[in-house]
Amino acid sequence: MKPLVSILIPAYNAENWIAQTIQSAITQSWSRKEIIVVDDGSRDRTADEARRFASKEVSVVTVENRGAAAARNHALKLSQGDYIQWLDADDLLGPEKIELQLAALREGDGQGTLLSGAWGYFHYRTDRARFIATSIWHDLSPVEWLMRKMSENLHMQTATWLTSRQLAEKAGAWDMRLLSDDDGEYFCRVILASKGTRFVPGARVFYRLTPSGRLSQIGTSDRKKEAMLVSMKLHIGYLRSLEESERVRKACLAYMQNWFDNFYPERPDLVDELQSLAAQLDGRLEKPRLRWKYAWIEPIFGFKAAKRAQMVLPEFKSSLVRKWDKAMCGVDVTGQRTIGKIDG
Secondary structure (H helix, E strand, O other), rough: OOOOOOEEEEEEOOOHHHHHHHHHHHOOOOOOOOEEEEEEEOOOOOOHHOOOOOOOOEEEEEEOOOOOOHHHHHHHHHOOOOOEEEOOOOOOEOOOOOOOOHHHOOOOOOOOOOEEEEEEEOOOOOOHHHEOOOOOOOOOOHHHHHHHHHHOOOOHHHHOOEEEEEHHHHOOOOOOOOOOOOOHHHHHHHHHHEEEEEEEEEEEEEEEEOOOOOOOOOOOOOOHHHHHHHHHHHHHHHHHHOOOHHHHHHHHHHHHHHHHHHHOOOOOOHHHHHHHHHHHOOOOOOOOOOHHHHHOOOHHHHHHHHHHHHHHHHHHHHHHHHHHHHHHHHHOOOOOOOOHHHHO
């Protein structure tokens, strides 16, 4: 019998996107599936929109608002699948995503192989999604995957993975402390439990760029900064548990340097903590460099003002692009016409 795949969708205030997301799960070419939507105490019509799809295949439950990690943990407890497909409430699966990944399994792989695929970002029109390959879009051992992720500041979008239940059980629950980068930390543990990753190019995911507020955006939130530091320490510990070497220490230092600007100079306590960790790795973190477009601001208005401009202006530009894309889409934000353009 074909394995059952559980498609798990945590949702919070996603009334604009949830219908399209559920539809992309329903139209998967892999027929043996269950779809579980966990509404995390939304204050809008997310639950009502989701319940329009309720059926033998699609179940919708509402829980008290406790955050994305808690909603994911609850969804996993409700699931029965042999494989787990995580899907955020504003993202989309290509129609053959799951089928192509399961077809890529080879004899003898068992459930220890972690399946990944390509992802591209978009605003409203999926036919404009940009798929940009990176060095982790390959079959890799756990240590090599983590080395590349951390040293090159890369990530794999949550829905790209197809995880066996065996790996999900070995990895354990999502960490509810992490208000940012909870997916990055979770999949580090899945990778640690795996034999390695199998990359399937045609298994595509569409990652929607929505206005600020995603878990991945730290911004000026002190709580998210503190949670990010927890995640970073865990990342470093995971990689060093696989290999203790000079190249690993360099990868960890590069990873810390890439994220250092989220803490410097606003949180000197966290800066000191990071510098102490860097010293344990035989290194030291340098003052973050401003991009050339904003570096001229520092001599006039100071580093903080230049950093603020570097954060705010790209978001303003992105908002203009998003509005233009919505206008060009020619439909409302539920994107009913757009979904028909998704291909594998």
